[in-house]
Amino acid sequence: MKYSLILVALLGFTACTAAEPAPTVAKQVAPAPSNVTVVCPTGSCEKAPEVQKVEVIKPIMPEVQKVEVIAPIELAEKPKDKEDVLDENQDLIIGVVGQGVAPMNTSSPAQAYALAKRAAVADAYRLIAEKVKGVRIDGQDLIKNMMVKRSTVRTSVKAMVRNANIVETTFKEGLCEVEMEIVLSHSDFAQ
C-alpha cells in the first residue's frame, strides 16, 4: 500500500512536468568532424610553420667592474711651475754645459786645454741653438727580408747666436766643460 502511494505521487509529478511547455534554449552542438582538403596553388605547400616561441632572454649585463679611484699623478694635479715662455716683462736665462776633449797629439797640456775649451764652447753654442731654435731630425730605416739592414738618424741645427757668456770652465782628465748662459729678452725677437 505504502509503495503504491509513492508510485502514484511520482506519476503525478512526472505528469505535471510533462504538461509544462519546455523552455526554448538553443543548444549549440559541436559540429561533427569532417574531412577538409586544402589545395595549394603552387602545389608545394608545406606544413605551416609553427609559431616559434620567442623566449625572452634577459640580456647579460657585464658585471660592473670595481674601479679603484687612484689619486691622479702629481704632475697632472699640480701643473709644473709656469713653463718657460719669453715674456715681455721678464728676461729668460738659458744655461747649458758644453763638453769638449783635447786631441791626442798635443804638444803641451796648455795646448790641450785651449783646444778642448774651444771644442767645448762650440758644443755649448750648439746646445743653446738647439734650445732656442730647435733641431731638425731626419730618420731612415732600411728593412730587407724582414730585417733591419740600416738605421740612420740625422739631426741638424742652423742658427746664429750672439751675446752668450761663459760662466765657468773646468778641465779634468782631458775633458773640458764650459758652462754658458744666454739672456733672452723679448725685444731681441720683436719684429
Next chain:
Amino acid sequence: MRSRDGNRTFSLRLCSVILFNSLALNASEFLISYSYTVKDATLYNETLNISKAMKKCSGTPQKSFIFDTNGEKDLKKIISKNNENFINYIHKLGLHINHNDATQNYQQSSSTTLTLKTTCFKVDFNDNFAKISPLK
C-alpha cells in the same frame, strides 16, 4: 768777420779739421772672417782670415773692442798678440752655427761649425791702442 780777440774761431776750426783728418787717415777698414769646426767633440780646424778692404765699406760702427798695441800698426800682429781676447770678442758679436749629427747603426758622429761671415771692421790705430768695431 774777424772777432776782437783775434782769429780764434778760425784756429779752432782748423785744429779740429786737422785732428779729424789725422784720425780719419789712421782709420782703416779690414775684412775679417773666422771659422772653426769641431768633429766628435774634438777641434778639427780653425781659420781666421784678415784682409785689408779694397773698397770702402758702408755701415755704422757697432760694438767696439780696444787692443793694447804698444805702437804696433799691423793688425795681424796685434790680433795674434791678443788672440784669446779677440776670439772671445768675435764670439760675442755672434757666430753662425751649423751642426750635423748622424747616427748610423748606433754609431754616432757629429760635426759643428761656427762661422763669422766675412765682416768689414773699422780699425782706428792710435799710439798705444787700437779700436776695432764692425760696420753694419
